[in-house]
Amino acid sequence: MAKFCGNCGAKMNDSAKVCGQCGTPVDPDFKKNNTSREKKKFPKWVKWVVLVLVVGGAIAFKVFSGNGYDHIVKEVVEVYETGDVDALMNDSSMLYMEDGGDEPEEYLVKTIDNQMDKMEEELGRNYVLTYEVEEEYTLPQRQVRKLQDMFEAGDVDYDVDNLEDIKVIDLVITGDSGDDTYDIEQSIIVIKENGKWKFLLLGDF
Numbered sequence: 755m756a757k758f759c760g761n762c763g764a765k766m767n768d769s770a771k772v773c774g775q776c777g778t779p780v781d782p783d784f785k786k787n788n789t790s791r792e793k794k795k796f797p798k799w800v801k802w803v804v805l806v807l808v809v810g811g812a813i814a815f816k817v818f819s820g821n822g823y824d825h826i827v828k829e830v831v832e833v834y835e836t837g838d839v840d841a842l843m844n845d846s847s848m849l850y851m852e853d854g855g856d857e858p859e860e861y862l863v864k865t866i867d868n869q870m871d872k873m874e875e876e877l878g879r880n881y882v883l884t885y886e887v888e889e890e891y892t893l894p895q896r897q898v899r900k901l902q903d904m905f906e907a908g909d910v911d912y913d914v915d916n917l918e919d920i921k922v923i924d925l926v927i928t929g930d931s932g933d934d935t936y937d938i939e940q941s942i943i944v945i946k947e948n949g950k951w952k953f954l955l956l957g958d959f
Contacts, residue, residue: 759773759775760778761776822946822950822951823921826842826942826944826953827923827925827942829841829953830925830940830942830956831885831925833862834869834883834938837863837866839859839862845952846858846953847952847953858955862955862956865956866956869938869940872936873929876934876936877929877931877934878931881929881930883930884927884930885925886925886928887924887925888924888925888926890921891922892919893920893922898920901917901920902917917945917946917947918947918948919946920943920944920945920946920954921943921944921945921946921951922942922943924939924940925939925940925941926940943955943956
């Protein structure tokens with residue numbers, strides 16, 4: 755008995771499962787695996803794992819690519835902006851704090867005030883401060899030894915074994931009034947004590 759397609763009416767072979775004219779399946783159990791594929795659906799937990807890995811990787815890169823003393827640079831700049839030294843003092847070296855009374859803090863504030871006074875003489879009171887790190891380098895070992903000898907010979911109660919590393923950060927702080935700019939070039943010296951970076955002083959040894 756002749757067999758015809760139920761969709762287009764074309765004549766078909768008795769053994770045919772698909773119409774050769776329009777491609778309509780005759781056998782309801784037949785699936786056109788050769789022309790289409792079902793989309794694979796991944797379990798929700800797989801998507802969450804991928805998301806965690808991507809976000810976690812981005813956070814890890816941000817955390818571990820830092821040098822550990824960026825916050826000190828920002829705290830120094832904050833003193834230039836606001837005159838508030840509290841945050842910087844909290845992140846200061848034990849040596850700085852042992853140097854005696856309020857003198858180190860007063861010296862720091864006086865130094866920055868003098869620099870800002872000169873900037874305001876040039877720009878006036880209305881300006882925006884920005885900063886840029888020009889260079890970061892490790893203090894030469896010769897100067898580190900000189901510093902250690904100075905600690906040991908002085909009256910400061912400081913264990914030189916706490917001193918693990920010293921970095922110098924050359925900073926440029928720029929004031930921009932819109933009409934003119936003024937640069938302050940300042941070196942920041944940070945010291946690594948017991949695994950943590952601390953502020954030591956402004957300027958060079």
